[in-house]
Amino acid sequence: MHDIRAIRENPAAFDAALARRGDDAMSSSLLELDEARRAKILAAETAQAEQNKAAKAIGAAKAKGDEAEFERLRAEVSAKKAEVAAMQAEAKELDAKLTDQLARIPNLPADDVPEGADEDDNVEVNRWGTPRELTFAPKEHFEIPAVAAAMDFETAVKTSGSRFVNLTKGVARIHRALAQFMLDTHVDKNGLTETQTPVLVRDEAMYGTDKLPKFGDDSYQTTNGWWLIPTSEVTLTYSVAGDILDEGELPRRMTAHTACFRSEAGSAGKDTSGMLRQHQFEKVEMVSVTHPDKSDDEQKRMLRCAEDLLEQLGIPYRTVVLCTGDMGFGARRTFDIEAWLPGQDTYREISSVSTTGDFQARRMNARFKPADGGKPQFVHTLNGSGLAVGRCLIAVLENGQNEDGTVTLPEVLAPYLGGKSILQLDGSLA
Template identity: 80%
Template sequence: MHDIRAIRDNPDAFDAALARRGDAALSASILTLDSSRRAKIQAAETAQADQNSASKLVGAAKASGNEAEFERLRALVSEKKAEVAAMQSEAKELDVQLTDMLARIPNMPADDVPMGADENDNVEVKKWGDVPVFDFEPKEHYDLGSVAASMDFETAAKTSGARFVMLKRGVARIHRALAQFMLDTHVDENGLTEVNSPVMVRDEAMYGTDKLPKFGDDSYRTTEGMWLVPTSEVPLTYTVAGDTLDAADLPRRMTSHTLCFRSEAGSAGRDTSGMLRQHQFEKVEMVSITLPEASDDEQKRMLACAEGILEKLGVPYRTVLLCTGDMGFGARRTFDIEAWLPGQNAYREISSVSTTGDFQARRMNARFKPADGGKPQFVHTLNGSGLAVGRCLIAVLENGQQADGTVILPAVLAPYLGGKTTLALDGILS
């Protein structure tokens, strides 16, 4: 959510920031609506003052026996009361329109975010690991001999439709092991607090984390009006909604492993093979609530946490700074981590780490009390995948594939797999 006062104070800067995102100028229409709203509020206050003044005179007129004056004043009070109600109703409607308009405008990019139209204009900032060289043609995850029978898309389609999968045998256990490994690393080494969070949330939580009203079509809603979470960013971030925190209690760092649900409404025809893009998937999420002056450093810290998971797994990756045209709606700055997938001969996104500044905090009214006792201020919120479990499974399988179709697994997973290090052709761990 944007600060209307900041738009009033510097409309040109607001429009310039929108232009960097490729959007048209909006300050003029916003300020016109804001001016009308404020005028109605002022008119309602004036009418209320007139009503109050007339009300004080009614009793005196009745006491003096001046019946004509009494009736005139009583009619005036009634008239002003109706005016106040009408103007307050109009002001409220204009306020709803203004709030809705502001809620649909994306966050302003940070100054260091590169200009660009799409993913082709993203800037690589880091590359880690050597891309594996095979003496055979590497396959995609679902074509590997040890995987094919245990990654069952046909049965999942029979029960749930397209873009679902049933994992079985060793593949299911590797998937589970990856989530456990991520959580343990984030809790034991990275200092995050583990949270077992709900996967159904109310409208307020989706709105507060900028998923509504603009992206309702991308999520699933139950018949009772609850939303299935697109990521546990939603419940974790919303834990501070309406709160005024002590500065000394920040940062607040959380992690959660949940099912996630996305309709993929805008991805028709993309990544239809395999389990790269599913309606239901699992993710280990990281969320931080910080002081404004600490949020940039916190983003770097979260990025290192996510990168560290891939480094422990030995999966080559690159990190890119997203350009203005590829950045998400609520983000001020986003780094994507892309894991190397030999079967596609390409780097593919496995994590996004974003700072939203106070964009979400304004929507949630989440504040903190400065240590010096000054006026409460909005916190900054950050979120990042640490990591997408299914995509991490793909990366581990494809990078560890052998010529005979078996898969050599990362050593760090052995404690979670009963000491086993290989996925055999029958889909069993050995």
Template identity: 70%
Template sequence: MHDIRAIRENPAAFDAALARRGLSGLSSQILALDEARRAKILAAETAQAEQNRASKDVGAARARGDDAEFERLRALVAQTKADIARLTEEAAAEDAALRDLLMTIPNLPLADVPDGADEAGNVELRRWGSPRAFDFAPKEHYDIAGVKPGMDFAMAAKLSGARFVVLRGAVIRVHRALAQFMLDTHVNDHGLTETWTPVLVKEEAMYGTNQLPKFAEDSYQTTNGWWLIPTSEVTLTNMAAGEVLEEAALPIRMTAHTQCFRSEAGSAGRDTAGMLRQHQFEKVEMVSITTPGTSLAEHDRMTGCAEAILQKLGLPYRVMVLCTGDMGFGATKTHDLEVWLPGQDTYREISSVSVCGDFQARRMNARFKAPGGKPEFVHTLNGSGLAVGRCLIAVLENGQQADGSVELPAALHPYLGGRTRISADGALV
């Protein structure tokens, strides 16, 4: 959420930043609501002062036996009391309208974020690894002979419908190994604290990390009001909600492996084959809570943590800086990692690492305090480290062989009991 004081002080700069995200003229609407709210608050305060004076005068009029003045003042007190209640209610309504509006406005992009309308405006930062040269036509993951026995979309459709999958045998063993490998790497090599969190959260947690109110249709809500998390960014980040942390405790760096749930409301017709875009999936998430002065360095560090997973697995990838038109709602800058998928002959996103500044912290009232200083808002960051299902796809497609078997990355062998590949008939050998 945005700082109303900053908008008051420089509405032109606010509008210019939002214009880069395709929005215009919002400061006038915001400031009109703000002015109306402040006017009602001032009027209520003025009326309260008038009521206080009149209340004192009522007693004086009664003491001197001035019945007419006593009755006039008593009526004035009653009317003023009613006016105060009305003005307070109207101020609260204006305040709620202002907050609701601010909740729907995306974060402002940093100056070095490239301008662009959509993903075509993203800028490549670097590449790692070279796509393998196949001496046969590589297949997509679900068409590889050794994978087919362990990836059952028909059974998932019977149980749950489209965009679900049942994994079994060798394929689920590799999926589980990937998650364990990611967690171990982040904990042992990157110093993140492993955390286990619920996948059902209260509504205020979804507001805190800006899934609500704007993107309600992208998530699932239970009949008793809980929301299913789209990523553990929601739970990990909200651990700081309402807190005043000591500066010495920062940065806080966490990682969690959870089930995630997304309705994919805006993706009709996209990636309908295979398990690239599912309603239920698993991610190993990274979240950092930092001071304002260290968040950009932390963004680069977190990007490096995600890259390390791909490098250890030997998967070619590229790092993209997202443009203003492709960046997420809460981000002020985002790096996307795109892994090479030979079955599609293209790079596809496997991780987004975003710095949000104090945007989420204001929504959550998450602050820190230096010794002797005043509380100020923390900065929050989040990123996939990585999306487990998409990483499975990349491992299977990049390791596929002409006979339908799959050679698995050496980094996974210890997690698979020393087994090194999936045979053409689907066995882990």
């Protein structure tokens, strides 16, 4: 959510920042609506004062026995009362209209975000690891014999339709091991607080984390009004909604492993093979709530937490900073980590780490009380995948594939797999 006062103070800067995202100027229409709203509020307050003045005069007229003046003033008060109510209703309607328009405008990019139109203009900032030189033609995850024996799309289609999968045998266990490994690392090494959150949330939680009103079609809503979370960013971030935290409580760092649900309304026909893009998937999420002065450093820390997981797993990756035209709606800066997938002969996104500044905090009124006793300020919120479990599974399987159709698994997973390190041709572990 944008601060209308900041737009009033520097409309040109607001429009320039939107232009970097490829959006049209909006300050003029917003300020016109804001002016009409403020004028109506002032008119209502003026009429209210006149009503109060006339109401006080009624008593004096009655004391003097001036019946005519008494009736005139009473009629005036009645008329002013109706006028005030009408003006207040109009002001409320204009306020709701302004709030709705502000809620549909994307966050402004940070000054250091590179300009660009789409993913082709993203800028690589880091690369780790060297892809294996294979002596055979690499397969995509679902084509690897050992994986195909334990990755069942047909049954999932029978029960749920396309873009669902049943994982069985060793593949199911590897998937579970990955999530456990991620959580343990975040809790024991990175200092995040583990949270088990609901996957059903109310409108307010989706709105406060910028998923509504603009992106309702990308999520699933139940018949009784709850929303299935697209990621636990929603539940973790919204946990501070309406709060005034002590500055000493910051940063608040959280992690959660949940099922996630996305309709993929804007992704028809993309990545339909295998389990790269599913309607239901699992993710280990990281969320930080920070002091505004610390949010940029916190984003770098979160990025390293995600990158370190891939390094422990031995998965080559590259990190890019998204350009202005490729950033998500609520982000002011985003780093994507892309894992190497030999079956596709390319890097694919496995984590996004974003800072939203105070964009979400304003929507959900999340603030902190400065240690020096100043007035409450909005916190900054950040979120990042640490990591997408299904996509990490794909990366592990493809990078560990062998010519005989088996898969060699990362050593770091051995404690979670009973010491086993090979996915065999029948889908079992050895």
